[in-house]
Amino acid sequence: MADLIYRKVIDDIKNRIFDDEFKDNRLPDERSLSESYEVSRSTIKRALDILVQQGVIFKKRGSGTFINPLYLKNQSLFQYEGNNLGVTDNIITTGHKSSIKLLDFQVTPANPEIQQNLFLNENEFVYKIERLRLIDGKPIIIETGYIPIKLAPELSPETVKKSIFHFMNQEENKRVSKSFMSIMTEPSNKEDQKLLDLSENEPVGIMAGTFFLDDGTPFEFSSMRVHYKYLNYNTFINLNSD
Amino acid sequence: MADLIYRKVIDDIKNRIFDDEFKDNRLPDERSLSESYEVSRSTIKRALDILVQQGVIFKKRGSGTFINPLYLKNQSLFQYEGNNLGVTDNIITTGHKSSIKLLDFQVTPANPEIQQNLFLNENEFVYKIERLRLIDGKPIIIETGYIPIKLAPELSPETVKKSIFHFMNQEENKRVSKSFMSIMTEPSNKEDQKLLDLSENEPVGIMAGTFFLDDGTPFEFSSMRVHYKYLNYNTFINLNSD
DNA sequence: AAGTGGTCTAGACCACCGC
DNA sequence: CGGTGGTCTAGACCACTTG
Structure with missing residues (x-):
């Protein structure tokens, strides 16, 4: 994993940026980097393209490659390097105790909306799983998820009190790898208001969408109602075409 | 622009997916595609990688390349192909009449927060521009933006009633190309409540962050307060590593 | 005109999957 | 084992920016 050349180049360049080794916020040209790292220019391009994607640098055809000044100024914002939820099975938990309270667990027929989102036929059944997520004892998210029973026949209330994605990975050897969210x-x-301890004029943030397995199978349709103080989604946006 | 080979391959494959030309939700292997399109495998890979990024297909090493079933089922969701604001100078306006009401326009010293976000020194000045954006006559967004005067010395209240980014592109030959938003x-x-016609218990969505020019210069620090019914941010999220 | 990033090629070799 | 995608190379030529 970590012995890929382009990864090593990425890491090294990041370190050098952080150590302020480049003058004028400018990187050497690609052909020079290719020589000094003793790799092909293609590999350098690959590394630089990923750094562009992460918002660390900018390329300007005809002029050169430049460091995003904000990356130096405010590196903490970039800790996520790309998209970031702030709320999921695997994030937000660093340094805090997260727990889950199971509110509801049942098997029901999939309604038309669920059918469409999970690519199901009529008469197929899904788990409906409603959970309250807490961090350091404070309720943060009400999460309602629908999972086709055929994709996880072994799912139990006990499992569901922990991470479902982790269970799928360990026990079913299926990896949840992508999602499309609104x-x-x-x-x-x-x-x-009752579950998240909100007053009447305080809102919730909503993140709703579908999680996919490695092979593109829609795995879960999920709707998360988030305490408004804890919804914070950070992202880079590239305003040009693709 | 449109005569790039990998773009043509992308467009053609998308059309073929839409016309349901592939069996089993599966694309031909990269070497076959390379032959049939009469381009190198590298170019095919480039095209497919972009389609993966857009969520149209999934690749599985050792097995093949597969079509995301949701792309066929619910293509309207994918109209943005990647990230999507739903609110900016250039989006949301399709088929609707958008207008701008200028609420405030002044020059002030940059406070510490603005200084940091726009990478300014002390004693530098910024425009403060407060605008109300309306669509079909309905108020949607209160937008407060800060722009260093040195980056757009010609800015006027008249200009600011239209698109600032468009002005920069046309008159100053500077392109706003990236942003980092929360x-x-x-x-x-x-x-x-007054400006967006909201009742007391109705919330606003907030999109705040920095817009950058092509060369990485932070151009505008902006905070947008959006009528809650009109905030809808859609995005793909790749849950693995980078 | 010189320098820089962008596109594209042709091919080698590796890593993973399923039969 | 054969088939698939992943990484990497070496180099040609193009497009844009700047002096």
Whole structure:
């Protein structure tokens, strides 16, 4: 994993940027980098392209490659390097105790919306799993998820109190690797207010969408209602075409 | 622009996916595609990698390349192909009449937060521009932006009633090409309620962050308070590493 | 005109998957 | 084992920017 050449180049360049080794916020040209790292120019391009994607540098055809000044100034913002949820099975937990309270666990027929989002036929069944996520004892997210039973026949209330994705990875050898999500906001309803300890005028953030397995199978349709103080989604946006 | 080979391959493969030309949701292997398109395998890989990024297909090493079933099922969601604001100078306007009402336009010293975000020294001045964006006559966004005067000395209230980015591109030959944004939500304050026609318990979505020029110069620090019904940010998330 | 990044090629070899 | 995608190379030629 870590012995890939382009990864090593990426890491080294990042370190050198952080150590302020480059003058004028400018990197050497690609052909020079190719020589000094003793790798092909293609590999240098690959490394630089990823750094562009991460927002660390900018390339300008005809002029050169430049360091994003904000990367130096405010590196903490870049800790996620790309997209970041701030809320999922595997994030946000660093340094805090996260726990899960199971609110509901049942098997139901998939309604038309669920059918469409999970690519199911009529008469197929799904688990409905409603969970409350807490961090350091504070309720943060009400999460309602729908999973086709055929994709995880062994799912149990006990499993669901922990990480479902982790279970799938370990026990079923299926990796959840992609998602397509929408982020919105709404006034809180009575249930939100009760479970998330919100007052009437305090809203919830909503992240709803579909999680996919490695092979493209839609795995879970999920709707997360997030305490408004804890919704913080950071992202880079490239305003040009693709 | 459109005569790039990998672009043509991307467009053609998308059309073929849409026309359901591939069996089993599976694309031919890269070497076959290379032959049939009469281009190098590298170019095929480049095209496929972009389609992966857009969420159209999935690659599985050792097995093959597969079509994301949701791309066929629900193509409308994918109209943005990648990240999507739903709110900016150039989006959301399709088929609707958008207008701008200028609320405030002044030059002030940059406070410490602005200084940091725009990479300014002390004693530098910025425009403060507060605008209300309307779509079909309905107020949607209160936008407060800060722009260093040195980057756009010619800016005027008249210019600012239209698209600032467009002005920069046309008159100053500077392109705004990237941004780093945070998305949050909050209860609406009195001003939100008045300007966006919200009741007390209705929230605003907040998109705040920095826009950059082509060469990495931070150009504008902006905070947008969005009517909650109109905040809808769609995105793909790759849950693995980078 | 010189320098820089962008596109594209042709091919070698490796790593993983499934039969 | 054969088939698939992943990494890497060496080099040609093009497009844009700057002096």
